[in-house]
Amino acid sequence: MESSGVEQILQDGKLFRQAASAVASATMTPLNVEARLISFLSLLPRLLFVGLAVEKDEIGRGVPLNPLFDSGSSIPVAYGSIPAPRAAAVDFRQFTCFVVWLSTGAFRLGIGDVKHLYCRTDRFVLLSLGQRENALILHFFHEISAVQDTKGSSKNFPKHETRHLSEHKNIARCARFSPDGRFVATGSADTSIKLFEIAKIKQMMLPDSREGPVRPVIRTFYDHMQPINDLDFHPQNTVLISGGKDHTIKFFDFSKATAKRAYRVIQDTHNVRSVSFHPSGDFLLAGTDHQIAHLYDVNTFQCYLSANVPEIGVNGAINQVRYSSTGGMYVTASKDGAIRLWDGVSANCVRSIVGAHGTAEATSANFTKDQRFVLSCGKDSTVKLWEVGTGRLVKQYLGASHTQLRCQVCWIACCFPSFLVYLVFTGLVIATPLTSFFFRFFPLLPILTIPFFWVLQYVSLQAVFNDTEEFVLTIDELSNEIVIWDALTAEKVARWPSNHIGAPRWIEHSPAEAAFITCGTDRSVRFWKETL
Secondary structure, three states: OOHHHHHHHHHHOOOHHHHHHHHHHHHOOOOOOOOOHHHHHHOHHHHHHHHHHHHHHHHHOOOOOOOOOOOOOOOOOOOOOOOOOOOOOOOOOOEEEEEEEOOOOEEEEEOOOOOOOOEEOOOEEEEEEEEEOOEEEEEEEEEOOOOOOOOOOOOOOOOEEEEEEEEOOOOEEEEEEOOOOOEEEEEEOOOEEEEEEHHHHHHHHOOOOOOOOOOOEEEEEEOOOOOEEEEEEOOOOOEEEEEEOOOEEEEEEOOOOOOOOOOEEEEOOOOEEEEEEOOOOOEEEEEEOOOOOEEEEOOOOOEEOOOOOOOOOOOOOEEEEEEOOOOOEEEEEEOOOOEEEEEOOOOOEEEEEOOOOOOOOEEEEEEOOOOOEEEEEEOOOEEEEEEOOOOOEEEEEEOOOOOOOEEEEEEEEEEOOOEEEEEEOOOOOOOOOHHHHHHHHOOOOOOEEEEEEEEEEOOOOOEEEOOOOOEEEEEEOOOOEEEEEEOOOOOEEEEEEOOOOOOEEEEEEOOOOOEEEEEEOOOEEEEEEEOO
């Protein structure tokens, strides 16, 4: 083998230094990158050994080579079982594939897919080593710029039909699907929770229903004293939890038709903004006005706090907390604009993306199914995709306006004779106990307009993947539209009217099918499903 020919090819392509460093890092061997290529090549047997050892260890522990899931697995009928995905999750990394044929020194450059991951460094991935025609072949992938987008290859988002399902008595603040996609729950500022059965929703949407009117709401729960902020379903049992402004987390058993109240309650010390069950169902996280997520043992209600946390300012309240699919990590989106990644076992903060959304709040954060990326949304009108391993920005989805603050301004006018006229410039009519005061003491005054008060509505907007993670969905507040991007190319592929009066407050996609829920300040809940 003529090593000088390979060396010249690598050096001409400015890859020798990077490739040598990558191999040294992967094999944990110091390497002088100024040395001749023979030093680089001498490490290949060890690199092959390391890769095969990793693969053998993973197989021994039952870890499949494909880090995703087996799309051919059957769907259990029990509640809480995770349905088989309609398609594999999207790999957002972009790679250039370097294939080196060491026997001839031939060098080829092309684009390829990740097949077998043996070992990787920060920017290089060694895919495989093998023999072909008595030649040792080395496959290297080098990641392209993290924010580079692939243009011109965006997919079309399928058409959906929508239906108004129900209304709360006040703002519908949150929604959550069950893990198997059979149920969806909504929480409101009126302190109520409504549970819908997806099968009944679909039956209601049929053009010719022979069974007459169908009521998709199968349960309504009342037990909070203040507005509800977030919901989650137990991964195995028929249990729904809710977190509210009354500093409580409440447990509801929705298998009992007559149950209206919670059967268990966790009393927290702060406003509970977000809740998330561990995939085992034995623990749950509460994101609160406190800067650190509160970890609860579901069986004992014992609360645990991380002992090793980064320095977080007073404005570090958590808007959303979510576990990864295995529970190995969890992510928090905070009011200080930071996205923080935490170890799911030790509860240590493993990475802080400070200023992920500038000085604006980070309102939501969710892992991809393979746990390699986090999708975040902020009040800086951006949706971003972050690589978990490095904290690098991978994609940025632009074109949806998320306002910093939504305000409702109300003036009260005391008018002759004896009645009040409400002039509402933004939002809904607001009535307060002060109304009776003006009615009683100022009934005979001439028309008088008094500046009254500001009503502030903090809107925690969401950005979510669809069930196959091929698309990203969010709300454009200014245009009152649902905005959809191709997740891989970051190109906008659709803008749909929300059909809400005023922009929706929450959007949540089903984990099992092409369907999602929107709800908002008009109190209504709408269901969207793909048109077949």
